[in-house]
Amino acid sequence: MRRVAVVGVGMTKFGSSDKSQVEMFSDAAMEAINESNIRAKDIQALFLGNGLGDFEEGQMNMAPMCAAELGMPMDAPATRVEGACASASVAIRDAFMWVASGFYDIVLAGGTERATAMGTPLATRTFAMGSDSKYEGFNGITFPGAFAMVARLYANKYGISLEKLKERMAMVAVKNHKNGVKNPLAQFQKEITVETVLNSFIVADPLQLFDCCPFSDGAAAIVLASEEVAKRLTDKPVYILGVGQASNGPLYRQKDITRIRAREAAAAQAYKMAGLTPADIDVCELHDCFTIAEIVASEGLGFFAFGKGSEAVEKGETAIGGRIPINPSGGLKAKGHPIGATGAAQAYEIVKQLRGECGDRQVKGARVGMTDTLGGDFATVVNIIYGI
Amino acid sequence: MTYPLTHRQYYEGLKAGKLLGLKCKNCGSYTVPPKICCAECGGTDVEVAQLSGRGEIRTFTVIRVAPEGFKAPYIVALAELEEGPWLMGNVDGLDPANTVEDITGKKVKVGHRVIPPTNYTAGEGVAVTFLLE
Ligand SMILES: [Zn+2]
Secondary structure, three states, X not given: OOXXXXXXXXXXXXXXXXXXXXXXXXXXXXXXXXXXOOOHHHOOOEEEEOOOHHHHXXXXXXHHHHHHHHOOOOOOOEEXXXXXXXXXXXXXXXXXXXXXXXXXXXXXXXXXXXXXXXXXXXXXXXXXXXXXXXXXXXXXXXXXXXXXXXXXXXXXXXXXXXXXXXXXXXXXXXXXXXXXOOOOOOOOOOOOOHHHHHOXXXXXXXXXXXXXXXXXXXXXXXXXXXXXXXXXXXXXXEEEEEEEEEEOOOHHHHOOOOOOHHHHHHHHHHHHHHOOOHHHOOEEEOOOOEHHHHHXXXXXXXXXXXXXXXXXXXXXXXXXXXXXXXXXXXXXXXXXXXXXXXXXXXXXXXXXXXXXXXXXXXXXXXXXXXXXXXXXXXXXXXXXXXXX | OOOOOXXXXXXXXXXXXXXXXXXXXXXXXXXXXXXXOOOOOOOOOEEEEEEXXXXXXXXXXXXXXXXXXXXXXXXXEEEEEOOOOEEEEEEEOOOOXXXXXXXXXXXXXXXXXXXXXXXXXXXXXXXXXXXXX
């Protein structure tokens, strides 16, 4: 295995877009290509994360279209990668493997999604297709519904009143919106209060509107190169120190869903490969599709003991300047969650953080960062550790 | 290999008022809903078994923003069956339009509801329901 570095990243503004998924990805990818001091013809393969492009634009097999749009060579394979909301992180991990193995020297990865094109009812339906269609789909389970059940189980398991837990969940949203204000690419750049969350309508009891990330359009891209090539291309390489990916079955089979076991397995792989522990992580972009999701993720990654994650939020330990800053970009909550692109947007933020290019939201002195991306009903989790 | 119990056969069981699953001859665990092997040990030496259809609610939610094809509000819950497996179902017999009390720990009996075919469902579906005892 060779060392692999990130040589360039790119990202569109998240929100609602008139551009097609191919155009959005090409926007982000061309930025990453230009930043890498390469030409599209130098790229040997593309791994493109995309969740629901078929439903959003009636567009299948988008990866080769993106490759052609960018002017990549015909002999470069371009492959769509689908792991629900973790698609782009699966794509980045695969790209890493191909470069680490020595098969390719320069690979493009990322993702694109245009979820707002579907409207809320179809988007809610298609997102729920990540559940078991035979044994959960006919119950009308939704993605907020799954995390709503996590929240209630969490409150009972750890003896925290639902009222107290909801207040702390609201603080997650407040923190991430506050961070989003400092991110010009974020979908929401507006501060909110605990009351904003608690006064918003109920989506899936006990989750309210502001406990939930939005539907979003957007794309992000990352160019990976072998260490040798990276040193020729950039004087600011960011290395991939460890990767992990794990898989699990449907919700009902997972039983106690306050602990997302696939995350614990994926994180253990990434920490082991990097030779690091949770205490070594300076900054983390994790999968806060819902406020409770951030709390359980912060525990699953080992930053806090199980059952202590909500208290840590209240104490400010996850704010920029806290013990372990989480989601300085605004996270999925404020930055937005174009599902197939999310993992690459997390990578974008961590790479910028480690290069010290994040302005007002910079985590000072960050040298090691981590991404955490969750797909489906806790079925796919990818963790990647980056360092300089 | 021959599937011990397909989803269609499981649906037909529910429609006949029976909760069917697998009993593992290796470790004794029950697997519901069915799959190709034991959910606990992965063993393929399994037999079809009828479960009691009784369990306890472990967690639940009231869905107020529904996917296309569903009409909110309704309750989705995860219940732990007497035999060990957890199952997802809709809780019937409560009024989800009003505030629902905490039904965690309540005993339930498994029922079913037939869901007519619509886009992307590959035909008719059968959803598990839970009735509070
Ligand atoms: Zn067994």
